[in-house]
Amino acid sequence: MTRRTGQSEKDIVVIQWLKGRLADYKQLVIRALAEDDLASTALTLAMRILKAESQYLSDKGEYNFPKVFLKDIVGALVQEGSEDVREEFCEKFLGEFADVRFYAFNALKEILVERSSASDNEELFDSAFDILAFFEDVPESKDDLGAFYADPPAKKGHPVTSLTQQKKQAQEAWLALLNLGPDRDQRKKVLEIMTRSITPWFTRPELLMDFLTDSYNSGGATSLLALSGVFYLIQERNLDYPLFYRKLYSLLDADILHSKHRSRFLRLLDTFLSSTHLPAVLVASFIKRITRLCLNAPPAAIVAVIPWIYNLFKKHPLCTFMIHRETRTAEEKESIENEGLADPFIADEEDPMETRAIDSSLWEVVQLQSHYHPNVATIAKIISEQFTKQTYNVEDFLDHSYSSLLDAEISKQIKKTPVVEFMIPKRVFLPHDPSSGIEDSLITRLWDFQ
Numbered sequence: 001m002t003r004r005t006g007q008s009e010k011d012i013v014v015i016q017w018l019k020g021r022l023a024d025y026k027q028l029v030i031r032a033l034a035e036d037d038l039a040s041t042a043l044t045l046a047m048r049i050l051k052a053e054s055q056y057l058s059d060k061g062e063y064n065f066p067k068v069f070l071k072d073i074v075g076a077l078v079q080e081g082s083e084d085v086r087e088e089f090c091e092k093f094l095g096e097f098a099d100v101r102f103y104a105f106n107a108l109k110e111i112l113v114e115r116s117s118a119s120d121n122e123e124l125f126d127s128a129f130d131i132l133a134f135f136e137d138v139p140e141s142k143d144d145l146g147a148f149y150a151d152p153p154a155k156k157g158h159p160v161t162s163l164t165q166q167k168k169q170a171q172e173a174w175l176a177l178l179n180l181g182p183d184r185d186q187r188k189k190v191l192e193i194m195t196r197s198i199t200p201w202f203t204r205p206e207l208l209m210d211f212l213t214d215s216y217n218s219g220g221a222t223s224l225l226a227l228s229g230v231f232y233l234i235q236e237r238n239l240d241y242p243l244f245y246r247k248l249y250s251l252l253d254a255d256i257l258h259s260k261h262r263s264r265f266l267r268l269l270d271t272f273l274s275s276t277h278l279p280a281v282l283v284a285s286f287i288k289r290i291t292r293l294c295l296n297a298p299p300a301a302i303v304a305v306i307p308w309i310y311n312l313f314k315k316h317p318l319c320t321f322m323i324h325r326e327t328r329t330a331e332e333k334e335s336i337e338n339e340g341l342a343d344p345f346i347a348d349e350e351d352p353m354e355t356r357a358i359d360s361s362l363w364e365v366v367q368l369q370s371h372y373h374p375n376v377a378t379i380a381k382i383i384s385e386q387f388t389k390q391t392y393n394v395e396d397f398l399d400h401s402y403s404s405l406l407d408a409e410i411s412k413q414i415k416k417t418p419v420v421e422f423m424i425p426k427r428v429f430l431p432h433d434p435s436s437g438i439e440d441s442l443i444t445r446l447w448d449f450q
Helices: 009-032 039-056 067-079 083-094 098-114 122-132 163-178 184-192 194-201 205-217 220-237 244-250 262-272 280-294 299-315 317-322 330-339 363-368 374-383 402-411 442-446
Strands: none
Touching: 009 039, 009 067, 039 067, 039 083, 067 083, 067 098, 067 122, 083 098, 083 122, 098 122, 098 163, 122 163, 122 184, 163 194, 163 205, 184 194, 184 205, 184 220, 194 205, 194 220, 205 220, 220 244, 220 262, 244 262, 244 280, 262 299, 280 299, 280 317, 280 363, 299 317, 299 363, 299 374, 299 402, 363 374, 374 402
């Protein structure tokens, strides 16, 4: 279907007619991608046509990938196609073939840029995200790129064979997606896979700086999810974020230990505070604030926080003044015994360098040693004992829940039979007969239920 020198006028007319019919057929196949019952077959036919075009429609045997037709396919998948057909495209073609991946990224970028000014981009964002987020493992070498769907280019150094160029196409596609202005839930989806599936594609991760800092400054769970990405840029790309620890400190609010992202946050917090170069005043503020939050936290959160605090004391010995500060003079001791001691910790101070936590004590841990849950009470006592253990593996405690703590208690082998009440009261909420001689319960004496 390509014109050659010496062809007659009739041959040229036939070729033009055939090209027209092929274009009509391609449009039918593209429209069929929006039909749930036809989409899978239409995708197979579309990709077969694409392969045939790459083989037979090139001039002089040069490399010619049908970029325009692939853009039509990708456009139909993200704007009208179902989730199932997008998944099939990713599994059979995008994840397997380097050339399809390269030009699909380019097509996706162009589609997203064209639609960036539209107001109804929620569905487009979700569809494009499904395709871009398909890759859990980013290629690390040229050998990881995969095979070629069409015949590979004979010319060495072609962009489609370059790992750097492939990453650049993915980078531009991701940036175009983020420029659509994702809502709060979409932003969270992006942040959840940021360091695992997005930043490895970027040859210039600093281009994510605006998105990550905006997310980190937005507050709530979004800030929490942006933590790892921001820290990656600070560590790997020398991002200047002078108020990082102040913002991190502000995330320690009443909800953090009840959040479903609690384990993730504690892992990141452990990383952020691991440096021995951090001021003891700063670390003490984090220790004090999180122990204060433990007073109203679920048991599963407390059993993870206490070993983490223990490890911080081992890394930052100057903070141990918070658990062992001797009274210097007899007058000071007498004053404490008679009047008590006001906690110098400034709970509502936003700057962790100004909270005076280092001058305070961890009386909250003493309260936890009388916790109603025996596991919490036991583990809280490690702060009051000799620090003979080097460190605790915090990972062993992070994934506990009410269910796991209850299962541990139920499955525990009982060495000694527990003492239980052997007399079952006949009445709990009503007074006993005076002639019985049985004393009424405290509940009955406080309230009248009759």
